[in-house]
Amino acid sequence: MFPFKFHALFSDKVCIKVNITNTKFMQTNNCHCNCNKYIICNGGERRVGYATYRDNNNIVLITHSVVKINNTYVDPTPCELGYNYRYFIDLADSIEELQKIIDY
Numbered sequence: 001m002f003p004f005k006f007h008a009l010f011s012d013k014v015c016i017k018v019n020i021t022n023t024k025f026m027q028t029n030n031c032h033c034n035c036n037k038y039i040i041c042n043g044g045e046r047r048v049g050y051a052t053y054r055d056n057n058n059i060v061l062i063t064h065s066v067v068k069i070n071n072t073y074v075d076p077t078p079c080e081l082g083y084n085y086r087y088f089i090d091l092a093d094s095i096e097e098l099q100k101i102i103d104y
Helices: 002-010 031-042 095-102
Strands: 015-020 045-055 058-069 072-075 085-092
Touching: 031 045, 031 058, 045 095, 058 085, 072 085, 085 095
Parallel strands: 015 072
Antiparallel strands: 015 085, 045 058, 045 085, 058 072
16 A cells, blocks of 8 residues: 555656755754744745665655745755755645655
């Protein structure tokens, strides 16, 4: 059943290239809190979904949060690999909403 759920979850989604920005006071592996801090200072709304990574021949999806301001996405969480962008699949506006989507 998982492959069907996986396909249904992502069939109408696209990977968005999101620039990593303003990471001076932010921590790696703490994206949800980093987004909350960023929004307090700069506005916007938190979006929850998956960051995508390539690991050898596999695509890895990791739950991740970014900030959406108007129609622009920014990622305040530093990348341990030194990249200045991430690919992100936008699914929900909260962890709870994402969990409901996954558990349907």
